[in-house]
Amino acid sequence: MYHLEVQKQGGWKPYRSFIAEMDTLKIYTQPHATKTMNLIINMDNEHWMLDDELKKLVEYGFANETEVSFFNRVGYEEFKANPEEKWL
Secondary structure, eight states, X not given: OHHHHHHHOGGXXXXXXXXXXXXXXXXXXXXXXXXXXXXXXXXXOGGGEEOOTTSOGGGGTOOTTOEEEEEOHHHHHHHHHSOOOOOO
16 A cells, blocks of 8 residues: 555655555654664664554554555664674
8 A cells, every 4th residue: 555655646756766665664763752863773672563554554563653564574683683883
């Protein structure tokens, strides 16, 4: 569903070239909660992974202003195994 929205809505145009590679959604942070030190993906809280498309967002604990990361699962697992950040 989100792949289709990225293709349709103009604000997502920069992401269209690699949208096919993105396959996972995960809650980044909840409103009024502490944020992770990683500025892109929350490496904690594995239960925040949105892996059941039949579940409603509220069943995952979504509230107003919940932030979500959209990423490639294989890349995430590789980074998690060796979380080294490189600045090019």
